[in-house]
Amino acid sequence: MSTEDQTKPQDNDPPLDINLLKEIARKSLIDALNSVNGAKTLVLDPTIAGPLGLVTEVSLLKHHGVDKMFWLEPGPLTSSTTNIVYLCRPMIKYVKIIADHIKRHAKESSKHNYTLFLVPRLSSLVSKLLEEEGVLGDVTISAYNLQFIPIAEDVVSLECESAFKEIWVDGDETIVYDSAQALISLQRLFGLFPRILAKGDHAARLVKLLTTYLPQARTSSAPDTLSEISDEFDSLIVIDRRVDMITPLLTQLTYEGLVDELIGIKNCHVELPASLVTPPSGPAPSTSNAPPPPPPPPTSVANLRKESKKKYHLTDQLFMDLRDLNFSSVGKRLNQIARRLDEDYKTSLQAKTIPQLRDFVGKLGGLQSEHQALRLHTGLSELLIPMTRTEQFNKSLEIQQNLLASYNVPEQVAAIEDLISTGTDMQIIVRLLCLASLTAGGIKIKALENIKREILQAYGYNLLPLLLSLASPSLAVLLPNPLPPSTPQAVQALKYPFPSLSKSLRLLIDDSPEALEEVENDISFVYSGYAPISIRLVQCVAQKGGVLSNPAEKEKSQLSNGSDRGKFQAHPIVGWKGFEDILATIPGETLDIVQRGAEGATSSIRNLTRPREKSTTTVVFFLGGCTYTEIAALRWVGRQNRVGRRFLIATTGIITGTSLVDSIAGTRKTTQGDAGI
Amino acid sequence: MPDHPTASWEAMQGSSVFYRRQQLFTLDSKLPNFGEYIVAGCRYGGPIAMMRDSTKIIALNRATPSFAKSQIQVFSSAGEGLLLFSWDQAKIIRFGWTYDERLVVLNEEGVYRVYDLQGDYQQHSLGNEASELGVIDARIHENGMVAVTGSLTLLEVKGWDGGRPMTLANPKLSEPPNSWAVIPPDITVSRHVEVLLSVDNTVYTVDTLESIDQRLSQGPFTHICPSPNGKSLALLTFSGTLLVVSTDFQRRMAEFDTSSVTAEGQIQQVEWCGNDAITVTWDSLVVLVGPFADTLQYFYTGNTFAITEPDGVRIIGPDVCDLIQKVPAPNLSIFRPGSTSPAAILYDAWESFSQRSLKADESIRSIRPELASAVDGCIEAAGQEWEPYWQRRLLSAAKFGRGFLDFYNPTDFVNMGQTLKVLNAVRYYQIGIPLTYSQYTYTSPSHLISRLTSRNMHLLALRISTYLSLKPDVVLKHWASAKILRSRPTNTGTGTDAELDGDEEVCKLIVDKFKELGGADVSYAEIAKRAWEAGRVGLATKLLDHERRASDQVPLLLSMKEDRLALEKAVGSGDTDLVYQVLLHLHQHLTLGNFFRLIEDGGEKLAPASRLLQVYAREQNRDMLRDFYYSDDRRVESAVLALDEASRMSDPASRIATVKSAQKFFSEDKDRGFEAKMMDESVRLLTLQQQLETEAGENTTFFGLSVNETIRACILNGMIKKADKIKADFKVPDKRFWHIKLYALTEIRDFEGLDGFAKSKKSPIGYEPFVRHLVEKGHTKEAVAYVARCDPPKRADLYAECEEWRMAGKECKERGDKRKLEELRKKCPNSMVAREYDQILSTMK
Structure with a gap:
C-alpha cells in the first residue's frame, strides 16, 4: 500500500465529535450513581462491564461512592453497604439472580436498599418477573441509557454481542428498536439525516421505526435538532447482516481483523501474554539497533495459553497505522517504523548544542512509548504468523477463494470434509459450509446430508x-x-444471487501478481482479492465510481494528464441511482427516504444536490454487526475522497464468522468474567 | 394617575435600603378569619387552602358551614373561591401545595391525595408501616414531602406520582420535635432532602444517611424556617429571640429580640421575605426584620397570613392582599429621591421631553456613554413595576433612550412588553394570579399556561400561548378532557344511536379543534383515557384511532379488553417491551387455549409476538412452551426443545429418554427423516457410552461425548478393539478415523502402537500428517521415521521441519533440486549446516 493512501483527507473541518457520546454515557452513569445517596455496592452484569470500561474507569466509580464491585452471578451476595446497585441488561436470568439475592437477605434479615439500573431502558418484563418473585416492592428500578459507544475515532458501537442471533434466530427484534432509539439520539445531537437508505428487511424495519418515531420523539416545545436537517450528516445507510452473509464467513486478512479472528478482540481489548504488554525493566533506547526485528524464539500458541495474560487496550498510534493493512504488508510497515525510530534515536548522538539536546529530551517520551508500541506489535504479529502457517488455516483460505470464484464446488465440499477429518474447529467448518451454500446457491442434497452427518x-x-x-x-x-x-x-426468495453479483459489483479482483497493484487499490485488499458486498453497496451510494472501476486508477490517469485535482470531490448523495437493478436481485427490501425537517425542507434538499465545500459525514449502520475488515474497507473508501465525505461507522457490535457461529450454536464460552473494568 | 412608586416605599437601615408594600388586591373580607383556620398558601402568587382549625373555639351562632365534617376551601389570592370539598377520611394531618399548584392532603393513616384545582385527585399511600404506626406530622414542599410516623421515624416521598417512600436516617427521638422544617432537595448542597428538627436545646440535621446534632444551646425553638434559596435559616426561641444562621450552622448572621416589638398575643408566623429579610407576624401586625435587625412594621385590621415568595413575602389580611419586597435595584436607582444614575437621568430626560422641555437634550447628552445600560435599566424597572401606568412610562423612557443609540438589540424591549402584557392579564382580579416578573421568569411561561388550564381558563391560556408562540398542545389536551367531562351524551335520539351521535360529535369537535389550532402532537390516548374513565367507551375508541403513539394506545386498549388490537398495535410499534407487556397481561387474563389461539390466528402479523413469547417461555416457562408447540403441531421446535432439555440433564437414563422423544418428534415430520436418523444414532451412541463407562471403570467418562471423542477416549484407555467397533458401527470414514487415532496415540506417546498402526495398511491420509502432527507436539525424533514414506518432493521440507538438516540436504542432492537447497540454505540454523550446503551446492551444476 502506498504511503499516500495513509494520509488523512486534507480538509480542515474537524470530524464529527463522537467523544460527545462517550461524555454523555459517562455523565448519565454518574448521575445514575449519584441518585443513590451514600456508599454503595455495585453489582455488574458481566456483558456490560466491557462496554462500560470504554466509557469510564474504576476510579471514577469509586469517586462516586462505589465501595465494592461484584459480578452479577448466581450465589449469595454479601454487602457491607446498605445500598446495593445492580446494573444489567434486562435479561430473565439476571432478574432471577437478583430476586434470589433479595430473598436471601430477607431471610438473613439484613436490610438493604436495592436499586436496579436497566440498560438501555426500563422493561416491563423485568418488573413483572420481580413481581412474580414477590420482591418488586423492595427494588427501585430505573434505566441507564447506554447507547452508542465510540470504539475508535470513526466507529461507534452498541456493543451488543448477540444482536445477530437475536434477530435472525430468535426473532427477538429488541435490538432493532434499541438501534432506532440510538440513531434518534445521534440525530438529536447532530441533526436529522437528510437522506436514509436501507437494504434488507430488518434494515427497512429499522428505518421505518426511525422515520415514524421521529414525530413522536419530537414532543418538547423547545426547539431541538430533531426538527432540523443536519449540516453534518449527508445520509444514513443501513445495511442488515442478512444482506451480506458472505463477508463475515470469510477469514479476515487485515491486521486488526486477523487479531480478532485468531486471538480475539473484546471491547477493543485483546488478551496478550503479560511479557508483551508490560515494558521490559529499564528500557534501553540504544538497543534498538537491528532494523529487522531481532528474532526471539516465537511464542507458540500453546505457550500463549499458559502464560499469564493481560488485557491491552488497542489504542496506540502505531496500531492506528497498522490495523487496516493487509497482514502481508504489516511486517514491511513495522520494519519501516523500526528504521525511522532508530534514526530518531540516532539524532541524539548528533545533538551537540544544549537546545538541540533539550529538543531531543522533549521528544524522548514520545519515542519511548512508540518504541514500546513497536515492541508490542512486533510481538503480536509474531504470535500470529505461526497461526497463519498452519495447514488448516491455509486450506480453509484456499477453499474460500475457490468458492468465491465458484471453482469446482463439489471438490470444495469434499475438501471441507477432509478438514473435518483432521479435527479442524467446528466454527471454521460451519463457516466454510455456509459459504459454499451461499455462493453456489445450495449444496447437493446427498453431499449436504453426508457432511452434516x-x-x-x-x-x-x-x-x-x-x-x-x-x-x-x-x-x-x-x-x-x-x-x-x-x-x-420465503426461503426460495432468499436465495442469494452470488454469481451475478460477483460480476455486477466487481467483487473479485484477480489475485495474480500482476494484478497486485489493483488489489491494493480497491477495497478488496482486505480479503486479498475479494471486495465485501456490504461495502460495495455503500459504494453504490457514496462512491458510485468505485463500484465500476478503481478510483485510484482514475486518479493516476488524471495525474498523468497534468490535472492536479488530487482525489475526488465526493459526489452528492442521490440514493441508489444507477444500481437499482442490482439491488433488486439481492433479497430484502430496498428503501430510499428523504427526511424533511420541520420547516425549510426544500432548501436543504437543494443543499444536498450541489457540491459543497464543507465535508459531510455519511453514517453507515450495520444491523447485526460488522467485521473489522469492513471497517477497514470503509476507511479506505473514505480516504479516496480528499474533499467532501467522511464515514462514521455505526454497528450493533463487532463480529467474526466464528462469533456468529458460536452465538447461534450457543457454544459461546462464558469466560467474560474479567472483561473490561 | 396612580400614586408615585415611591409612595409605597419605606426605608430601613438609615434610608439606604427600601422595602415596598405593593397592594395586590382588595379583599373586602371575602375570606374567613385566618385565626380560626389552618391555612396553606401556594407560592408564585398561587391560591390558599383553608381548613377549620378544630382546636380553636368559635362562636356558635355564626352562619358557617357544618363543622362536623372537615372541609377544605381554596381561594385565589384575590379572594375568589376556587374549590370546596369535604374530607371523609381519617383526620387530616397536613395539607400543602405542589410546584404545579396541586393540593396535597395527608391524613393520619398515611394516605395522601393530590387534588387539582378542579377537585379531581389521585390517592397514594405512605406504605404499611406508616398506616400501622400512624402519621403525626408532615412537611410538604413543592416536589415531595417528609412525614413523621408514630414511632418518630422520618419518611420521605419524592415527587407526586405515588413513589415508594424512603426512610431517612433515624434521629432517635424520644418525643416529637418542638418544631421542624424541611429543606427541599433542589436547594441543598447534597441534592438530597434535609430535615431540621428542634430537639431540646439543639437542632438535628437529618438526611438519608445520617442524623447530625448541630450542638446549639439557645433552643428549644418554636419556629424553624429555611430561606427560599436554602442558604440561611431563621430560628425563633421560646424566649422570643430570632436567630438567623447559615444552613450549615457555621455562621450566625443576625439576632433580634422580638419582645422589643409591642404587639399583642403570640407570634403567628416566621416567614422569609425573599432571601434577605424575615417577616414575623402577630395577630394584626407584621414586622419585617432586616439583615441588621432593623425593623419595619406594617399594621393590618385583623389576622394575617404570610406566604414566602422567592422575591418577597405575600401577606393576606382581612381587607387586602399585599406583596412586601425589597425595592428591586433598577427601580431604586430610577425613583430614589435624588438619584443620579444614568437610568434615572434617562427617565428624567424623557419626562422633560414629554413636557417639551429643553432639559431633555442636556440630560441625554450627559449620560451618552452609559445610555445603553440606562435603557436596559428602564426596561428592567418596568418589569418590576406593578401599575401598568408606570410600566408604560418606564418603557416609553427606554424607547426614547433607544432612539439615541445606533445599534441596539430591541429583543429585550419587545420581550418585556410581551411579558408585561401577559402578567397584567393574569394579575386581573378575576384570574387572581399576582405573579411578579422574577417569579414568572423563574417558573417559565409554560408553567403559567398549565396554571391557567388547571383553572379551566382555556381561552386565556390559548391566547397567551399563541401570543408567546408556544405550542398549544397542553391547553388543547386539557380543554379536550374538560370538554369530555362536561359534555353528556345527547338525549335527542333514541337508545344507542343517540349516544353514538353524541360521541361522534364530541370526537369531531375535538379533532377539528386540534387540526385548526395546530395541536398535531397532542396525545389522543390521554384524552381517550379520560373519556374511558368517564364511561364513554365509544368516544374513547374513536379518539384512540387518532393516536399515533403505540405505547400510549396499548395500555388503554388492554384495559378496554381490545386484546387483539392491542397486540397488533404493540407489534407494529416495534417496541418489544410493549409486546411483552401485552403478552404477559394476556397470559394472565386469558385461558391458555384462548391465549395461544389469539397468537396463532394472528398469522404473519403477530409472528413477532409469537417469537417473543417463545424467547420468554424458553427462559421462564418451559411447560407453557411445550404446550404451545404441541398445540400448534410444531414438531421440529418440540424436538429442539427436547434436545435442549436433554443437554441440561445429568441422569443418563432420562437423558436418553428425552433424546428418544426428540427422535420421535422428528420422525413424525416426513421432511425430517435425516434428523430422525441422526437422533437415532445419538441414542445408540449414548447407550453404547453407558456400556463403555461400566467397562472402563469409574474414572473415565464417555457419556455425552461425540463419536470422535468416544473413539479417542477408547484409544486413550487402551480399548483399541472398541474403537474399531465404533468405527464400523457408525460408519466413520477412514480418513477421519486415522486422524483421530494418530492424535490419540501421539497423546499417550504410544509410538510403537503408532508405528504398528501406520504399517497396518496404506494410510488413507498419507504420512505427511504423521510428520506434521508429531513435530507440532514436539516429537521430532519420532517424526523423522515417517518422512521417508511421504511424497518425494515434500521430503526435503519435512526433514527441515524435523530439524534434520543433513537429511534434507541429502534429499535435495539425490533429487538434484538446487532451487530447494538454496531456499533451505537461507533458513539454516547454523554455519556448519550452511557450509555443508554450500559444499553440496558446489557439487551440483
Whole structure:
C-alpha cells in the first residue's frame, strides 16, 4: 500500500465529535450513581462491564461512592453497604439472580436498599418477573441509557454481542428498536439525516421505526435538532447482516481483523501474554539497533495459553497505522517504523548544542512509548504468523477463494470434509459450509446430508439445533440444492444471487501478481482479492465510481494528464441511482427516504444536490454487526475522497464468522468474567 | 394617575435600603378569619387552602358551614373561591401545595391525595408501616414531602406520582420535635432532602444517611424556617429571640429580640421575605426584620397570613392582599429621591421631553456613554413595576433612550412588553394570579399556561400561548378532557344511536379543534383515557384511532379488553417491551387455549409476538412452551426443545429418554427423516457410552461425548478393539478415523502402537500428517521415521521441519533440486549446516 493512501483527507473541518457520546454515557452513569445517596455496592452484569470500561474507569466509580464491585452471578451476595446497585441488561436470568439475592437477605434479615439500573431502558418484563418473585416492592428500578459507544475515532458501537442471533434466530427484534432509539439520539445531537437508505428487511424495519418515531420523539416545545436537517450528516445507510452473509464467513486478512479472528478482540481489548504488554525493566533506547526485528524464539500458541495474560487496550498510534493493512504488508510497515525510530534515536548522538539536546529530551517520551508500541506489535504479529502457517488455516483460505470464484464446488465440499477429518474447529467448518451454500446457491442434497452427518459425529449430536437454525427460513444460509418442493416461498426468495453479483459489483479482483497493484487499490485488499458486498453497496451510494472501476486508477490517469485535482470531490448523495437493478436481485427490501425537517425542507434538499465545500459525514449502520475488515474497507473508501465525505461507522457490535457461529450454536464460552473494568 | 412608586416605599437601615408594600388586591373580607383556620398558601402568587382549625373555639351562632365534617376551601389570592370539598377520611394531618399548584392532603393513616384545582385527585399511600404506626406530622414542599410516623421515624416521598417512600436516617427521638422544617432537595448542597428538627436545646440535621446534632444551646425553638434559596435559616426561641444562621450552622448572621416589638398575643408566623429579610407576624401586625435587625412594621385590621415568595413575602389580611419586597435595584436607582444614575437621568430626560422641555437634550447628552445600560435599566424597572401606568412610562423612557443609540438589540424591549402584557392579564382580579416578573421568569411561561388550564381558563391560556408562540398542545389536551367531562351524551335520539351521535360529535369537535389550532402532537390516548374513565367507551375508541403513539394506545386498549388490537398495535410499534407487556397481561387474563389461539390466528402479523413469547417461555416457562408447540403441531421446535432439555440433564437414563422423544418428534415430520436418523444414532451412541463407562471403570467418562471423542477416549484407555467397533458401527470414514487415532496415540506417546498402526495398511491420509502432527507436539525424533514414506518432493521440507538438516540436504542432492537447497540454505540454523550446503551446492551444476 502506498504511503499516500495513509494520509488523512486534507480538509480542515474537524470530524464529527463522537467523544460527545462517550461524555454523555459517562455523565448519565454518574448521575445514575449519584441518585443513590451514600456508599454503595455495585453489582455488574458481566456483558456490560466491557462496554462500560470504554466509557469510564474504576476510579471514577469509586469517586462516586462505589465501595465494592461484584459480578452479577448466581450465589449469595454479601454487602457491607446498605445500598446495593445492580446494573444489567434486562435479561430473565439476571432478574432471577437478583430476586434470589433479595430473598436471601430477607431471610438473613439484613436490610438493604436495592436499586436496579436497566440498560438501555426500563422493561416491563423485568418488573413483572420481580413481581412474580414477590420482591418488586423492595427494588427501585430505573434505566441507564447506554447507547452508542465510540470504539475508535470513526466507529461507534452498541456493543451488543448477540444482536445477530437475536434477530435472525430468535426473532427477538429488541435490538432493532434499541438501534432506532440510538440513531434518534445521534440525530438529536447532530441533526436529522437528510437522506436514509436501507437494504434488507430488518434494515427497512429499522428505518421505518426511525422515520415514524421521529414525530413522536419530537414532543418538547423547545426547539431541538430533531426538527432540523443536519449540516453534518449527508445520509444514513443501513445495511442488515442478512444482506451480506458472505463477508463475515470469510477469514479476515487485515491486521486488526486477523487479531480478532485468531486471538480475539473484546471491547477493543485483546488478551496478550503479560511479557508483551508490560515494558521490559529499564528500557534501553540504544538497543534498538537491528532494523529487522531481532528474532526471539516465537511464542507458540500453546505457550500463549499458559502464560499469564493481560488485557491491552488497542489504542496506540502505531496500531492506528497498522490495523487496516493487509497482514502481508504489516511486517514491511513495522520494519519501516523500526528504521525511522532508530534514526530518531540516532539524532541524539548528533545533538551537540544544549537546545538541540533539550529538543531531543522533549521528544524522548514520545519515542519511548512508540518504541514500546513497536515492541508490542512486533510481538503480536509474531504470535500470529505461526497461526497463519498452519495447514488448516491455509486450506480453509484456499477453499474460500475457490468458492468465491465458484471453482469446482463439489471438490470444495469434499475438501471441507477432509478438514473435518483432521479435527479442524467446528466454527471454521460451519463457516466454510455456509459459504459454499451461499455462493453456489445450495449444496447437493446427498453431499449436504453426508457432511452434516460428519459434523454431528465429529463434534457431537448436540449441534443438530445449530444446523436446523442455519437452514431455517429466517437465516437460510445452509440449504440443499435443489430446494425440496415443500420449502416455503420465503426461503426460495432468499436465495442469494452470488454469481451475478460477483460480476455486477466487481467483487473479485484477480489475485495474480500482476494484478497486485489493483488489489491494493480497491477495497478488496482486505480479503486479498475479494471486495465485501456490504461495502460495495455503500459504494453504490457514496462512491458510485468505485463500484465500476478503481478510483485510484482514475486518479493516476488524471495525474498523468497534468490535472492536479488530487482525489475526488465526493459526489452528492442521490440514493441508489444507477444500481437499482442490482439491488433488486439481492433479497430484502430496498428503501430510499428523504427526511424533511420541520420547516425549510426544500432548501436543504437543494443543499444536498450541489457540491459543497464543507465535508459531510455519511453514517453507515450495520444491523447485526460488522467485521473489522469492513471497517477497514470503509476507511479506505473514505480516504479516496480528499474533499467532501467522511464515514462514521455505526454497528450493533463487532463480529467474526466464528462469533456468529458460536452465538447461534450457543457454544459461546462464558469466560467474560474479567472483561473490561 | 396612580400614586408615585415611591409612595409605597419605606426605608430601613438609615434610608439606604427600601422595602415596598405593593397592594395586590382588595379583599373586602371575602375570606374567613385566618385565626380560626389552618391555612396553606401556594407560592408564585398561587391560591390558599383553608381548613377549620378544630382546636380553636368559635362562636356558635355564626352562619358557617357544618363543622362536623372537615372541609377544605381554596381561594385565589384575590379572594375568589376556587374549590370546596369535604374530607371523609381519617383526620387530616397536613395539607400543602405542589410546584404545579396541586393540593396535597395527608391524613393520619398515611394516605395522601393530590387534588387539582378542579377537585379531581389521585390517592397514594405512605406504605404499611406508616398506616400501622400512624402519621403525626408532615412537611410538604413543592416536589415531595417528609412525614413523621408514630414511632418518630422520618419518611420521605419524592415527587407526586405515588413513589415508594424512603426512610431517612433515624434521629432517635424520644418525643416529637418542638418544631421542624424541611429543606427541599433542589436547594441543598447534597441534592438530597434535609430535615431540621428542634430537639431540646439543639437542632438535628437529618438526611438519608445520617442524623447530625448541630450542638446549639439557645433552643428549644418554636419556629424553624429555611430561606427560599436554602442558604440561611431563621430560628425563633421560646424566649422570643430570632436567630438567623447559615444552613450549615457555621455562621450566625443576625439576632433580634422580638419582645422589643409591642404587639399583642403570640407570634403567628416566621416567614422569609425573599432571601434577605424575615417577616414575623402577630395577630394584626407584621414586622419585617432586616439583615441588621432593623425593623419595619406594617399594621393590618385583623389576622394575617404570610406566604414566602422567592422575591418577597405575600401577606393576606382581612381587607387586602399585599406583596412586601425589597425595592428591586433598577427601580431604586430610577425613583430614589435624588438619584443620579444614568437610568434615572434617562427617565428624567424623557419626562422633560414629554413636557417639551429643553432639559431633555442636556440630560441625554450627559449620560451618552452609559445610555445603553440606562435603557436596559428602564426596561428592567418596568418589569418590576406593578401599575401598568408606570410600566408604560418606564418603557416609553427606554424607547426614547433607544432612539439615541445606533445599534441596539430591541429583543429585550419587545420581550418585556410581551411579558408585561401577559402578567397584567393574569394579575386581573378575576384570574387572581399576582405573579411578579422574577417569579414568572423563574417558573417559565409554560408553567403559567398549565396554571391557567388547571383553572379551566382555556381561552386565556390559548391566547397567551399563541401570543408567546408556544405550542398549544397542553391547553388543547386539557380543554379536550374538560370538554369530555362536561359534555353528556345527547338525549335527542333514541337508545344507542343517540349516544353514538353524541360521541361522534364530541370526537369531531375535538379533532377539528386540534387540526385548526395546530395541536398535531397532542396525545389522543390521554384524552381517550379520560373519556374511558368517564364511561364513554365509544368516544374513547374513536379518539384512540387518532393516536399515533403505540405505547400510549396499548395500555388503554388492554384495559378496554381490545386484546387483539392491542397486540397488533404493540407489534407494529416495534417496541418489544410493549409486546411483552401485552403478552404477559394476556397470559394472565386469558385461558391458555384462548391465549395461544389469539397468537396463532394472528398469522404473519403477530409472528413477532409469537417469537417473543417463545424467547420468554424458553427462559421462564418451559411447560407453557411445550404446550404451545404441541398445540400448534410444531414438531421440529418440540424436538429442539427436547434436545435442549436433554443437554441440561445429568441422569443418563432420562437423558436418553428425552433424546428418544426428540427422535420421535422428528420422525413424525416426513421432511425430517435425516434428523430422525441422526437422533437415532445419538441414542445408540449414548447407550453404547453407558456400556463403555461400566467397562472402563469409574474414572473415565464417555457419556455425552461425540463419536470422535468416544473413539479417542477408547484409544486413550487402551480399548483399541472398541474403537474399531465404533468405527464400523457408525460408519466413520477412514480418513477421519486415522486422524483421530494418530492424535490419540501421539497423546499417550504410544509410538510403537503408532508405528504398528501406520504399517497396518496404506494410510488413507498419507504420512505427511504423521510428520506434521508429531513435530507440532514436539516429537521430532519420532517424526523423522515417517518422512521417508511421504511424497518425494515434500521430503526435503519435512526433514527441515524435523530439524534434520543433513537429511534434507541429502534429499535435495539425490533429487538434484538446487532451487530447494538454496531456499533451505537461507533458513539454516547454523554455519556448519550452511557450509555443508554450500559444499553440496558446489557439487551440483
